[in-house]
Amino acid sequence: MTPKRGVPAGPRVAVIGAGSWGTTFGKILADGGAQVTMWARRAELAHEIDEAKRNSRYLPGINLPRTMAATHELAIALQDVDQVYLSVPSQSLRENLKALRPLLADNDAKIVSLMKGVERTTGLRMSQVIEQELRCDPDRIAVASGPNLALEIAREQPTAAVISSRSRETAEEVARAARNSYFRTFVNTDVIGTEFGGVLKNLIAVAIGIVDGVGYGENTKASIITRGLVEMTDFAVANGAHPETLQGLAGLGDLIATCQSPLSRNNTAGRLLGQGYSFQDVVKQMQQTAEGLASVAPVLQLARESEVDMPIVEQVKMVLDGKMNPRDIAPHLTTDDDTPQGERTNHGQADGGGALRRALQRAFDQFRNGGRGAGRD
Numbered sequence: 289m290t291p292k293r294g295v296p297a298g299p300r301v302a303v304i305g306a307g308s309w310g311t312t313f314g315k316i317l318a319d320g321g322a323q324v325t326m327w328a329r330r331a332e333l334a335h336e337i338d339e340a341k342r343n344s345r346y347l348p349g350i351n352l353p354r355t356m357a358a359t360h361e362l363a364i365a366l367q368d369v370d371q372v373y374l375s376v377p378s379q380s381l382r383e384n385l386k387a388l389r390p391l392l393a394d395n396d397a398k399i400v401s402l403m404k405g406v407e408r409t410t411g412l413r414m415s416q417v418i419e420q421e422l423r424c425d426p427d428r429i430a431v432a433s434g435p436n437l438a439l440e441i442a443r444e445q446p447t448a449a450v451i452s453s454r455s456r457e458t459a460e461e462v463a464r465a466a467r468n469s470y471f472r473t474f475v476n477t478d479v480i481g482t483e484f485g486g487v488l489k490n491l492i493a494v495a496i497g498i499v500d501g502v503g504y505g506e507n508t509k510a511s512i513i514t515r516g517l518v519e520m521t522d523f524a525v526a527n528g529a530h531p532e533t534l535q536g537l538a539g540l541g542d543l544i545a546t547c548q549s550p551l552s553r554n555n556t557a558g559r560l561l562g563q564g565y566s567f568q569d570v571v572k573q574m575q576q577t578a579e580g581l582a583s584v585a586p587v588l589q590l591a592r593e594s595e596v597d598m599p600i601v602e603q604v605k606m607v608l609d610g611k612m613n614p615r616d617i618a619p620h621l622t623t624d625d626d627t628p629q630g631e632r633t634n635h636g637q638a639d640g641g642g643a644l645r646r647a648l649q650r651a652f653d654q655f656r657n658g659g660r661g662a663g664r665d
């Protein structure tokens with residue numbers, strides 16, 4: 289790792305994971321004045337970023353800031369850091385945190401998740417996995433989300449995102465570091481809604497990719513996006529989120545970007561499925577992380593537990609499992625083929641307010657438990 293030239297005055301930060309999003313976020317932070325050290329799994333990639341200021345595999349054609357350093361040694365990346373940003377595939381987060389934990393034992397740095405998946409084996413959100421593995425105060429944890437296609441941001445196209453933490457102070461501290469002339473950050477304290485927005489839009493983007501691959505047009509896609517937002521909101525609210533969060537950057541905003549863009553890996557994976565490739569072929573062809581593919585099953589499990597209908601996500605699972613012809617996905621946008629269903633526009637009204645009622649019941653149970661429980665953030 290070379291010494292940093294013209295060391296900036298901002299916070300010292302480490303970014304764990306040097307794929308397309310980790311590297312782009314490192315650039316956002318460095319361009320905002322932070323002292324950034326990237327950690328890459330492969331020594332050659334760390335060397336390329338550190339020396340050539342390029343990441344040719346994940347961000348071809350992008351020049352990285354001169355002040356950005358990189359290493360493949362975790363201990364070096366984490367030395368005296370104020371903030372740690374995590375950007376590895378969601379299914380590998382837990383194993384990575386086990387390696388981080390001893391190195392962060394004497395450090396109360398803020399920990400920020402940049403990931404948009406849930407853990408397949410537990411159904412936990414990334415901030416919950418962080419809390420468990422690092423055994424740290426949730427007030428130190430934040431998540432970043434929004435319509436954030438890495439390559440567009442690496443090209444410095446103007447973009448907004450939201451930083452969420454149970455502690456508004458933490459959210460603001462992270463938001464101050466993660467902003468610059470082309471990247472603006474808002475804050476909220478709805479960690480559940482912010483994380484689920486990012487997870488769920490991936491699943492709807494897979495559905496959009498599927499119908500695109502089949503050759504259906506804009507009516508089909510608009511129908512899926514609109515009904516998809518209803519599913520996202522019902523699910524998130526039933527699991528403790530605020531409905532407004534799903535109307536914001538981490539919900540609707542990200543849904544639009546991911547469903548519209550050929551840069552989206554989830555959208556691309558769906559398109560291949562729609563063109564007739566099997567799930568195994570799609571996984572083989574994907575060079576980068578498409579989180580939606582691993583999140584479908586745990587999300588549906590959580591949906592069943594919280595009694596939320598997710599007809600679109602159910603159909604994505606059936607296509608992934610080879611149990612539904614992609615051409616058949618669109619006619620099944622409702623759960624009931626015989627009785628016309630109400631198109632409710634206020635969350636929680638589709639089932640007579642059931643989702644809202646369950647969320648209130650959970651809040652009440654938690655209150656009775658003295659604040660302990662799953663919906664703490």
Ligand SMILES: NC(=O)c1ccc[n+]([C@@H]2O[C@H](COP(=O)([O-])OP(=O)(O)OC[C@H]3O[C@@H](n4cnc5c(N)ncnc54)[C@H](O)[C@@H]3O)[C@@H](O)[C@H]2O)c1
Binds near residue numbers: 307310329378380438
């Ligand atoms: N790319 C985007 O536009 C974007 C935007 C917002 C959020 N995200 C989220 O960021 C997260 C990371 O995505 P990405 O786009 O950077 O993925 P990517 O596929 O571009 O990069 C993943 C990185 O993780 C590394 N990696 C793979 N397995 C690993 C393991 N077991 N341990 C440690 N490192 C491992 C890879 O070598 C690579 O450097 C995902 O959750 C994704 O949903 C991505």
Ligand SMILES: O=P(O)(O)OC[C@H](O)CO
Binds near residue numbers: 438545552553554
């Ligand atoms: O490429 P995707 O599908 O992982 O989407 C990237 C970002 O999440 C868009 O906000």
